[in-house]
Amino acid sequence: MYVEFLSLTDFRSYSQLDVELGPGVTVFVGPNGLGKTNIVEAIGYLASMSSHRVSADVPLIRFGAERALVRARIRRGSQSTAVEMEINAAKSNRARINRANPVRARDALGIFRTVLFAPEDLALVKGDPSNRRRFLDDLLVALRPRHAATRSDYERVLKQRNALLKSARASGKFTEGHQATLDVWNQHMAVAGAQLLRARLDLIDQLQPHIARAYNDLTDGSKLAGAKYKSTIQTALADDGAAEEELSETAQDLYPLSVEQLTEMYLAAFDAQRRKELERGVSLVGPHRDEIELTLGEAPAKGYASHGETWSVALSLRLASYYVFLADDDAAGAAPILILDDVFAELDVQRRARLAELVATTEQVLVTAAVAEDVPAALDGRRIKVVAGGVSDGD
Template identity: 55%
Template sequence: MYVANLSLHDFRSYPELVLTLDPGVTAFVGNNGQGKTNIVEAVAYLGTFSSHRVASDTALVRHGTGGAVIRAKAVRDTRETLVELEIVAGRANRARLNRAPVSRTRDVLGIVRSVVFAPEDLELVKGDPQARRRFLDELLVLLAPRLAGVRSEYDKILRQRGALLKSAGVARRRGATPDLSTLDVWDGHLAAAGAQLVAARIDLVQRLRPHVARSYEEVSAGQGEARLSYRSALLAQDGDGEASLEEEGAMTDVSALAERLVTAMGELRSAEVDRGVSLVGPHRDDLVLTLGGLPAKGYASHGESWSFALALRLASYAVLSDDDDGAGPVLILDDVFAELDVRRRDRLATMVAGAEQVLLTAAVPEDVPAHLDGARFTVAGGEVTRE
């Protein structure tokens, strides 16, 4: 799959931008702050409705305007599909497919698939669990767009249940008996949505695992063994929470998992009321990264951390390609080569050179590896010029 045309209206720094893109490698070269990352960010946003740079959509809308539009023509085999997404600050996005409005915005998810490599990826290894949960969930949305709705529903239920727990905690501290009459209902709703997310994440971890091991070996030239495992708050009371292979298998049964979540919430109810938060569910889980048997976070060197982050993205590309009969997603390399040493730069460039479409950004021409020679655009002062 590749993006043949891209147009932006009031997206980030661009009042208007129209580009024709080709399969193969396309590089956007320009000094920092000129808008090159804004271009590839728009392509990536179409896949998951989220940015690898900011948490809020408000920053994506050009200052002083009411909304932004991203329009892209995706080509899969010989079939062309036009996707349009309108981002309205403070309101739900609106979408069109082949110029016709869709009833649900998430119906356009998965049409433009991409994998983004960026300097922020180091947080996957060195950062908090939230970054790794987001990594799993965004990949899940690309693989199964319906999970975007499950994820949104889970977040909404979690907020509502949290508000109830907080009010109950306040009542308890004042010496009153808290009203928990509706909590059982919220427990069931949270468990139903949460079980779907946990089961899907564990299935994804199992699919990623061999690709991560192989990609890390290639990027690092065989210097260490990279492994993934899933840590669940469901298991934390009996051990460190890290699921064994046998436990992983048991946690892919959605119905049984929902029952386990309801039971765990009941056992933790008093503690949840005291703290005013939900203590079990996918929002408390983590993707555990180990290197040579030791946690990558805290033990891996800077170079090893980069190799692990690259392995996670390369594994994502492999899983998406397997899911789509070998039709790989668009590969986006956002200013990543400037962060890598020469050896990792060359290995990464060699590994991704065969992708159907690679979009990369670089501050200077020298940051574009020779393996990735192709079309080139210069980005300066808001102007994008093809060389």
């Protein structure tokens, strides 16, 4: 699949930008600060409803404007689909598909897929667990858009449960009313948490061989890269002496467990951690506190990997995402669009060459670079010069 046409209105630095695109490699070249990343960020946002640079939508709207519009025409085989996203500062975002009536933004998920590499990806390895959780959940939603609801349902329940715990802590005593309400939220959160955890475990299982493959392709293959999911269910129950007896060998391995079994484990973990949660006024157990530990050989990548190895692990996660998409849908024209945002400037010559070789044959590759010479020869293609307020074709 590929983007045929992109139009931006009041998005980031652009009051208006229209650009024709096509299959193969397109490189946006220009000095930093002129808006190269804004262009590919808009494409990534349209595919995923999230930005790789900011967590909120307001910075995406040009200063002084009330809304931003991102429009694109997506080609998949012989089919062309027009997608429009209206990003609002003060109300919910809206989408249009093939110029039909507006729908919820998340109804546009799944029309096309992107895999985006960026300097920010180092945080996937070096940053705190929230970066790795977001990576996993974003990929989950891109693969199965219905999980956008799974994710938002869990976040809504978590917010309500945290508000109750905070209120109980502030009152100085835990009443029967608090207990009754907490029991209700425990049940809701156990169900929502189990659904999200089950989906994450399945995705980690899919990613594992692809992470190893991608790291091997990017390096000399002397180390094996992988990922381990660490759930707060296990630590919560293991910390509680009475509850520890409930942990059978089967239960300690969460991968085979059903949503119903995980729900029961969450309820037991909430009971085990009740005192601590009331003391702190916050939920201590759940997918929002889980960790995805990236490994290199026998050691965690975080804190043990060199700078070059860290980059290779981060790139491996993105390449693994690409391979998962290919495995999920191998039809002609279904390959995701690859976006490499200013990533070559961060890599040594060897990693540049290997990454370029691995991605060069996909249907559409969009690259940004401040210096054209940073882009490997394997990604030779159309050059678009980014100038103040717009673009022009050029060498």
